[in-house]
Amino acid sequence: MTEHAKQSLPHRRTRHDHSTELAEDYVEAIAEISSRDRNCRIVDLAKYFGVSHVTVNRMVGRLQNEGLVSTEPYKPVRLTAKGSRLANRCRERHEIVYQFLLAIGVDPQAAAIDAEGIEHHVSPETLKCFVRQTKAKQC
Amino acid sequence: MTEHAKQSLPHRRTRHDHSTELAEDYVEAIAEISSRDRNCRIVDLAKYFGVSHVTVNRMVGRLQNEGLVSTEPYKPVRLTAKGSRLANRCRERHEIVYQFLLAIGVDPQAAAIDAEGIEHHVSPETLKCFVRQTKAKQC
DNA sequence: ATTAAATTGTAGTCGAGGCTACAATTCTGT
DNA sequence: ACAGAATTGTAGCCTCGACTACAATTTAAT
Numbered sequence: 001m002t003e004h005a006k007q008s009l010p011h012r013r014t015r016h017d018h019s020t021e022l023a024e025d026y027v028e029a030i031a032e033i034s035s036r037d038r039n040c041r042i043v044d045l046a047k048y049f050g051v052s053h054v055t056v057n058r059m060v061g062r063l064q065n066e067g068l069v070s071t072e073p074y075k076p077v078r079l080t081a082k083g084s085r086l087a088n089r090c091r092e093r094h095e096i097v098y099q100f101l102l103a104i105g106v107d108p109q110a111a112a113i114d115a116e117g118i119e120h121h122v123s124p125e126t127l128k129c130f131v132r133q134t135k136a137k138q139c
Numbered sequence: 140m141t142e143h144a145k146q147s148l149p150h151r152r153t154r155h156d157h158s159t160e161l162a163e164d165y166v167e168a169i170a171e172i173s174s175r176d177r178n179c180r181i182v183d184l185a186k187y188f189g190v191s192h193v194t195v196n197r198m199v200g201r202l203q204n205e206g207l208v209s210t211e212p213y214k215p216v217r218l219t220a221k222g223s224r225l226a227n228r229c230r231e232r233h234e235i236v237y238q239f240l241l242a243i244g245v246d247p248q249a250a251a252i253d254a255e256g257i258e259h260h261v262s263p264e265t266l267k268c269f270v271r272q273t274k275a276k277q278c
Numbered sequence: 279a280t281t282a283a284a285t286t287g288t289a290g291t292c293g294a295g296g297c298t299a300c301a302a303t304t305c306t307g308t
Numbered sequence: 309a310c311a312g313a314a315t316t317g318t319a320g321c322c323t324c325g326a327c328t329a330c331a332a333t334t335t336a337a338t
Contacts, residue, residue, distance in 0.1 A: 011164065011188050017256060018157060019294080025150065042316060049150050055296055057317065062294095074303055074316055104268045117156060117260025126253045129243045161325085181286060194326055196287065201324095213286055213333055 021120045024090045025049070026059060027068055030079055031087035039076035093127060094119045100130040103137040160259045163229045164188070165198060166207055169218055170226035178215035232266060233258045239269040242276040 029048050033040040042060065046053040060077055063069040068083035079087060097119045101111035122130070168187050172179040181199065185192040199216055202208040207222035218226060236258045240250035261269070 011255070022295085043314080051295090052297060053316070054298085054318085058295080101265060101268075104272050106262075106265045106268050110262050110264045114260060114262050114265045116150070118257050121253060121256025121260070123249050123253050125249045126240060126245045129240075129245050133243050158324085182284080190325090191327060192286070193288085193328085197325080 017120055022059065023063060023066065023068065024086065024120060026063055027079060027083050027087040028090045028094065030069065030077055031084065031091065034079070040078070041076050045077070090119070093122065096127055096130050096134070097122060100134045103134040156259055161198065162202060162205065162207065163225065163259060165202055166218060166222050166226040167229045167233065169208065169216055170223065170230065173218070179217070180215050184216070229258070232261065235266055235269050235273070236261060239273045242273040 026045070029045060030040045033044045033048065037044065042053050042056050045056045045060075049056070060069060060071060063083070064071060067080055068086060069077055070080050071077045094115060098111055098115040101115055102108065106114065165184070168184060169179045172183045172187065176183065181192050181195050184195045184199075188195070199208060199210060202222070203210060206219055207225060208216055209219050210216045233254060237250055237254040240254055241247065245253065
């Protein structure tokens with residue numbers, strides 16, 4: 001009975017995470033594309049994620065509401081300071097997870113895919129452990 | 140350019156995973172509740188996940204379509220052979236991830252939460268590496 | 279046995295994320 | 309400069325997972 005309460009919390013958390021995952025993926029992608037192509041357009045994101053430009057459009061609007069992105073009609077998308085900070089945190093976290101998977105012997109291709117899925121579900125504490133492990137392996 | 144194709148694949152995969160995650164959570168929960176209470180009812184699942192019984196109801200219908208579950212109106216929910224196999228695989232995988240997190244030094248509470256989020260995104264290969272690591276730590 | 283409570287089912291709504299089709303704007307090449 | 313291509317925006321639809329409100333069935337208690 002009381003177990004139900006304990007159980008339902010993680011599950012709720014998992015679902016709520018889904019709503020932030022996309023935002024994180026977007027700022028990460030915007031940062032990457034911007035640094036590569038000088039600016040980031042809707043089409044670039046659409047190709048990157050393999051979705052229609054319409055989907056990207058609405059998502060960018062949402063990111064703008066959340067203050068992560070700034071853009072004007074028919075103009076490229078830029079990250080705000082807040083968005084950049086989030087993107088950096090995400091990139092670092094992504095890299096940590098990826099390097100960690102490599103360090104424990106996962107092959108690069110599988111590591112790339114799994115890191116993509118795992119990164120959003122790693123707490124700061126677990127992340128620290130990943131770092132420690134990766135360092136230990138490198139000695 | 141060709142990078143776009145490479146990039147979009149993992150992201151597509153991530154999204155598709157979401158649709159299977161819930162199914163996996165459900166069979167896991169049904170297995171757990173069934174073994175504890177002798178049978179598993181809609182209400183139990185609703186409490187377990189902290190959602191309404193209606194949500195559970197439709198989800199159970201979907202699981203039935205997928206042949207993972209068998210049930211009749213106003214009757215408890217039972218796993219099919221296929222559903223049981225999936226539940227077992229999920230439980231094992233969950234346990235591996237959880238024990239692995241403990242082994243690398245994550246505290247039990249954080250490990251429980253993170254395992255919940257991570258388990259669905261771990262490829263068989265990465266899982267093997269987790270097992271190997273956990274064993275290594277125990278020596 | 280009948281009523282009250284618990285459980286399950288159904289109808290209808292909502293937001294998120296996806297799409298197509300079409301309109302508007304900006305960019306480009308000649 | 310201007311037509312055609314590329315890009316972006318808008319309208320409207322779909323599916324899925326969630327909900328409330330209400331109807332139906334089963335279980336339990338007196």
